[in-house]
Amino acid sequence: MANTAGNPExxxxxxxxxxxxxxWLVEQxxxxxxxxxxHSFALLAGWSLQKDDAKSNYAFASSGFIxxxxxxLNAGIVTAGNSLESQWTLASGIARIQYxxxxxxxxxxxxxADGSSKFGSNNRWGYFPSVSAxxxxxxxxxxxxxxxxxxxxxxxxxxxxGNFKIxxxxxxxxxxxYAYVFGGSTPGAVNGAAPSSQPNPNLSWEKTAQADVxxxxxxxxxxxxxxxxxxxxxxxxxxxNVPVPLSTGFSTQLVNIGKVNNKxxxxxxxxxxxxxxxxxxxxxxxxxxxxxxxxxxPGNADIIxxxxxxxxxxxxxxxxxxxxxxLPKEVGVFKTQAEVNGYPHFVDAASNxxxxxxxxxxxxxxxxxxxxxxxLTKDRVIIGSYQPKYTYGFATDFxxxxxxxSASLQGVYGSKILNLARRYFYNxxxxxxxxxxxxxxxxxxxxxxSGENVRANRVGKGQNGITSSWHVEDGSYLRIRNITVGYxxxxxxxxxxxxxxxxxYVSLQNPFTITKYKxxxxxxxxxxxTTTNGEDYGVYPTSKTISAGVNVTL
Amino acid sequence: xxxxxSYILFxxxxxxxxxSCKKFLDLKPIDSPxxxxxxxxxxxx
Numbered sequence: 001m002a003n004t005a006g007n008p009e010x011x012x013x014x015x016x017x018x019x020x021x022x023x024w025l026v027e028q029x030x031x032x033x034x035x036x037x038x039h040s041f042a043l044l045a046g047w048s049l050q051k052d053d054a055k056s057n058y059a060f061a062s063s064g065f066i067x068x069x070x071x072x073l074n075a076g077i078v079t080a081g082n083s084l085e086s087q088w089t090l091a092s093g094i095a096r097i098q099y100x101x102x103x104x105x106x107x108x109x110x111x112x113a114d115g116s117s118k119f120g121s122n123n124r125w126g127y128f129p130s131v132s133a134x135x136x137x138x139x140x141x142x143x144x145x146x147x148x149x150x151x152x153x154x155x156x157x158x159x160x161x162g163n164f165k166i167x168x169x170x171x172x173x174x175x176x177x178y179a180y181v182f183g184g185s186t187p188g189a190v191n192g193a194a195p196s197s198q199p200n201p202n203l204s205w206e207k208t209a210q211a212d213v214x215x216x217x218x219x220x221x222x223x224x225x226x227x228x229x230x231x232x233x234x235x236x237x238x239x240x241n242v243p244v245p246l247s248t249g250f251s252t253q254l255v256n257i258g259k260v261n262n263k264x265x266x267x268x269x270x271x272x273x274x275x276x277x278x279x280x281x282x283x284x285x286x287x288x289x290x291x292x293x294x295x296x297x298p299g300n301a302d303i304i305x306x307x308x309x310x311x312x313x314x315x316x317x318x319x320x321x322x323x324x325x326x327l328p329k330e331v332g333v334f335k336t337q338a339e340v341n342g343y344p345h346f347v348d349a350a351s352n353x354x355x356x357x358x359x360x361x362x363x364x365x366x367x368x369x370x371x372x373x374x375x376l377t378k379d380r381v382i383i384g385s386y387q388p389k390y391t392y393g394f395a396t397d398f399x400x401x402x403x404x405x406s407a408s409l410q411g412v413y414g415s416k417i418l419n420l421a422r423r424y425f426y427n428x429x430x431x432x433x434x435x436x437x438x439x440x441x442x443x444x445x446x447x448x449x450s451g452e453n454v455r456a457n458r459v460g461k462g463q464n465g466i467t468s469s470w471h472v473e474d475g476s477y478l479r480i481r482n483i484t485v486g487y488x489x490x491x492x493x494x495x496x497x498x499x500x501x502x503x504x505y506v507s508l509q510n511p512f513t514i515t516k517y518k519x520x521x522x523x524x525x526x527x528x529x530t531t532t533n534g535e536d537y538g539v540y541p542t543s544k545t546i547s548a549g550v551n552v553t554l
Numbered sequence: 555x556x557x558x559x560s561y562i563l564f565x566x567x568x569x570x571x572x573x574s575c576k577k578f579l580d581l582k583p584i585d586s587p588x589x590x591x592x593x594x595x596x597x598x599x
Binding site: 028086087089091170176195199 | 564
């Protein structure tokens with residue numbers, strides 16, 4: 001129950017919410033193994049059924065609480081509530097055959113069929129075959145005696161996978177309740193229902209076909225190990241909410257549309273060394289991915305989606321990464337009135353007494369279409385995307401006598417974040433603490449500041465508050481994930497206590513992050529859809545954890 | 555012999571389960587109206 005402390009006139013309210021989710025999975029498989037001389041076969045067949053059922057109840061009492069001593073809604077008058085239930089099911093069949101000759105030549109083929117309740121009645125089932133081949137080169141005679149190459153395996157694979165991450169009844173046309181007025185003076189006198197989303201009985205699986213070639217190996221008795229992969233995948237029939245003509249009565253429809261290509265490579269290097277009484281292990285990885293939209297719907301028309309605030313737009317366009325930011329481009333701050341006069345700028349309506357017309361100290365936006373007019377619906381351009389150019393990681397550990405030290409780090413480079421929280425932390429409105437850069441804001445024509453921050457003004461003018469490239473920041477970061485130091489005790493004294501080993505340790509999780517990003521956390525996205533990813537609108541920072549403890553082995 | 559019994563049991567259960575897949579996958583919203591469950595009686599119409 002909420003009641004404003006010290007204000008006896010406030011009205012107490014209360015709410016109660018319960019939820020439970022039941023997810024069950026039944027899986028049955030049968031296997032058959034056969035070996036004929038040097039030929040080995042392994043067959044597997046099976047099926048699985050899965051069902052998810054989520055229920056919740058909510059009740060709200062808006063008045064009637066006469067005592068704080070009764071903590072349940074029973075003490076008030078319940079005026080609102082709901083009872084929700086949502087389900088999905090998945091049925092799958094799988095078959096796989098594995099073959100190898102002397103453990104040297106490996107071949108696997110598999111097939112799975114998945115049916116999901118989320119899709120349209122015409123297309124519930126998706127079929128996903130895959131095949132892979134491997135060759136353990138190091139088992140060949142010409143490498144068996146090598147003192148350099150101790151392990152080497154070449155592999156290649158091709159397969160289809162499916163995605164069904166859409167709302168539970170996404171293919172069905174849903175109705176919403178509306179109140180209608182058929183004459184009389186009482187609004188909402190008649191309740192009815194009308195379609196609120198378009199059905200799509202042909203909605204089906206989003207499919208990704210991926211080809212992968214790679215090699216794994218070890219050198220010098222596997223003291224050095226390496227792995228390399230190159231992949232090229234095409235995702236077709238993407239599950240996207242696509243804008244449709246408003247004449248249909250709807251703004252968007254969930255459809256299978258388009259094709260997106262992803263390609264890149266991944267490299268992993270590792271080492272295991274023993275130097276005297278020191279044992280050292282280390283591994284490093286590096287990967288790149290290039291994402292590009294290949295096809296969209298009829299005419300390859302752009303798909304434009306909105307973010308969490310007005311004018312925050314994302315675009316999915318052929319030839320560009322999916323879900324790129326699509327915003328006016330800020331190209332500086334007008335330093336003088338002469339600059340304002342000499343460049344296209346925002347002009348407020350005469351009926352508003354030109355109050356919001358751009359002045360010195362306001363943002364300068366790119367006239368992208370070159371028509372000498374700043375029109376923020378026409379002058380938007382693509383300003384990068386949340387997808388990094390490459391990612392990397394490193395982990396290492398040392399042990400020396402009883403001491404052990406380990407550390408790991410991870411990072412990305414080249415990602416962009418739409419930091420919408422800048423509209424608060426850089427607004428210079430004096431209503432909350434601002435970033436330090438506000439000190440170098442535009443103050444006068446003689447003191448124009450850094451040229452990056454607008455003038456202080458209680459209310460944004462000259463479109464200063466509009467979502468633009470000024471909100472897009474470099475999201476590159478390097479994060480120390482973990483540092484752990486431990487010391488292990490052994491000996492007679494421990495054994496006399498009935499203990500075999502005791503390890504004291506201190507561990508730091510996420511102790512440091514090196515980044516230019518001004519938000520709380522560069523690993524951020526308010527939104528989960530691939531077409532609107534990378535937005536930060538004030539999420540919580542990642543927690544830093546220090547833990548210390550003792551591991552005891554009896 | 556025991557293996558054959560296992561296989562027979564597996565394929566029998568599989569046949570029963572898979573034959574009822576259509577109904578298992580045919581889910582409708584429980585807590586909100588759709589075109590399939592609203593315009594079906596006098597009140598809905």
